[in-house]
Amino acid sequence: MTDLTPPDATLAAYRDQVREAMKAFDAEDFAAWEADRHIPRSALTLLAGRGLFRARWADGAYLGIGRMTTLIEELFRYDSGLAIAAMGQSEIFIGALARHGSSGAHAALLEDALAGRAVGCFAATEPQGGAQLAGIRTRATAEDDGWHLRGTKRYISNIGRATHAVLLARTDKAENAADLSLFIVPLNTAGVTVDGFFDAAGVQSCDVGQLSVDAHLPADALLGSPGLGLLYASHLLQFERLAICALLLAGGESALELAAGHARGRHTDGGRVIDKQVIRHHLATARADLWNLQSRFAEILAFARREQALPPHQISALKLSAGKRVLEIIDLSMQIFGARGNTTAYPLEKLWRDCRIARVGGGTDEVLSDMVASFVDRPDRRVEQYLAEARDLDVPLPSVARGHRATALVR
Numbered sequence: 001m002t003d004l005t006p007p008d009a010t011l012a013a014y015r016d017q018v019r020e021a022m023k024a025f026d027a028e029d030f031a032a033w034e035a036d037r038h039i040p041r042s043a044l045t046l047l048a049g050r051g052l053f054r055a056r057w058a059d060g061a062y063l064g065i066g067r068m069t070t071l072i073e074e075l076f077r078y079d080s081g082l083a084i085a086a087m088g089q090s091e092i093f094i095g096a097l098a099r100h101g102s103s104g105a106h107a108a109l110l111e112d113a114l115a116g117r118a119v120g121c122f123a124a125t126e127p128q129g130g131a132q133l134a135g136i137r138t139r140a141t142a143e144d145d146g147w148h149l150r151g152t153k154r155y156i157s158n159i160g161r162a163t164h165a166v167l168l169a170r171t172d173k174a175e176n177a178a179d180l181s182l183f184i185v186p187l188n189t190a191g192v193t194v195d196g197f198f199d200a201a202g203v204q205s206c207d208v209g210q211l212s213v214d215a216h217l218p219a220d221a222l223l224g225s226p227g228l229g230l231l232y233a234s235h236l237l238q239f240e241r242l243a244i245c246a247l248l249l250a251g252g253e254s255a256l257e258l259a260a261g262h263a264r265g266r267h268t269d270g271g272r273v274i275d276k277q278v279i280r281h282h283l284a285t286a287r288a289d290l291w292n293l294q295s296r297f298a299e300i301l302a303f304a305r306r307e308q309a310l311p312p313h314q315i316s317a318l319k320l321s322a323g324k325r326v327l328e329i330i331d332l333s334m335q336i337f338g339a340r341g342n343t344t345a346y347p348l349e350k351l352w353r354d355c356r357i358a359r360v361g362g363g364t365d366e367v368l369s370d371m372v373a374s375f376v377d378r379p380d381r382r383v384e385q386y387l388a389e390a391r392d393l394d395v396p397l398p399s400v401a402r403g404h405r406a407t408a409l410v411r
């Protein structure tokens with residue numbers, strides 16, 4: 001099994017720590033979670049008790065990023081729902097409290113989250129749409145002694161077993177992105193209701209549910225400054241997107257390893273399936289593309305550690321490319337398995353379902369494309385000038401031999 005996150009001694013030890021912790025569960029547990037459609041809170045408490053969240057955050061958001069992707073990648077190999085729930089716990093709940101917490105209550109809640117006594121989820125999407133967070137309608141009205149929150153949130157992962165939601169709401173009447181703020185909502189607050197859950201094709205062990213809020217909350221339910229919620233949420237989502245890349249690449253790697261193994265072992269009309277050139281080349285192209293995506297992933301992790309920052313356009317581009325290509329690789333792997341790929345005896349149909357939703361959750365392909373397009377659409381004086389020179393030369397000449405070429409485009 002190829003480990004995605006670049007090897008170093010501390011990461012190898014952390015990976016072993018995750019694998020050791022996961023020995024507490026077996027195939028029957030994973031099957032039970034999937035049948036129940038919930039990750040038990042105790043599973044996250046166990047991971048926390050083994051120090052996995054604390055170790056991820058010990059050196060801060062950026063230096064601990066390799067531990068984060070190692071955690072998600074490893075958990076995904078055992079149970080995709082546990083990986084999603086842990087991602088919400090670590091990158092949204094703990095991340096929001098660590099970065100924006102300011103009160104004693106926030107510090108105490110952060111400690112509870114690291115210890116697994118509190119479990120968090122992220123409530124951003126609403127019934128009228130989730131792709132454009134700037135359109136959020138949930139209202140937070142300032143009151144003398146706190147806030148009144150009113151609204152409905154949908155498709156929230158792990159809401160069924162969480163104790164708190166990190167919730168994005170509008171703190172002013174104007175329909176302006178700058179009016180969004182981030183709140184911590186204890187789910188046992190009067191007026192906070194989990195309405196129910198959606199039956200879903202992918203990641204069946206982690207619930208996705210709906211939350212209704214018509215509740216009074218104390219002043220320190222607000223995280224950070226009012227009006228900066230979209231900025232905060234966008235930053236947290238960068239970490240979530242990298243985590244999703246980790247699980248996508250883990251899914252692609254598993255599918256490809258299995259497909260290659262099956263093609264090597266299966267014989268048809270006297271020859272191995274892998275000896276058919278069409279299969280061989282498909283597998284080779286998939287391997288090449290997966291290596292390239294893994295390299296890009298490693299570069300982004302190295303950048304985060306070196307610069308103490310995340311490159312948002314590059315992360316969006318990686319999730320966009322990985323989402324599409326990994327799905328194609330899983331599809332190819334199912335094809336190579338023939339009818340067996342469709343049976344639950346092999347993990348391919350589940351990998352396909354679990355990875356498919358990565359193209360929606362954490363930023364849809366369309367939203368990510370828009371984000372990358374905003375990078376492509378930046379003016380570049382050097383290129384503009386070069387094109388103007390080339391345009392001047394782009395005229396008919398009396399003789400081809402006298403043709404000019406614009407000087408090379410150099411940086």
Ligand SMILES: Cc1cc2nc3c(=O)[nH]c(=O)nc-3n(C[C@H](O)[C@H](O)[C@H](O)COP(=O)(O)OP(=O)(O)OC[C@H]3O[C@@H](n4cnc5c(N)ncnc54)[C@H](O)[C@@H]3O)c2cc1C
Nearest residue numbers: 122123124125129130131155156157357360361362364366
């Ligand atoms: C498994 C799973 C887990 C999830 N977990 C969470 C969670 O924990 N918390 C949470 O808040 N949300 C969660 N979501 C919701 C997810 O973030 C949203 O589904 C996603 O943002 C899209 O929102 P929507 O489903 O409302 O689609 P819509 O916003 O209705 O969009 C429908 C389609 O139109 C496209 N579209 C919309 N606007 C534009 C535009 N301006 N330009 C181009 N295309 C556009 C979208 O990309 C999409 O393809 C989860 C979703 C899934 C599938």
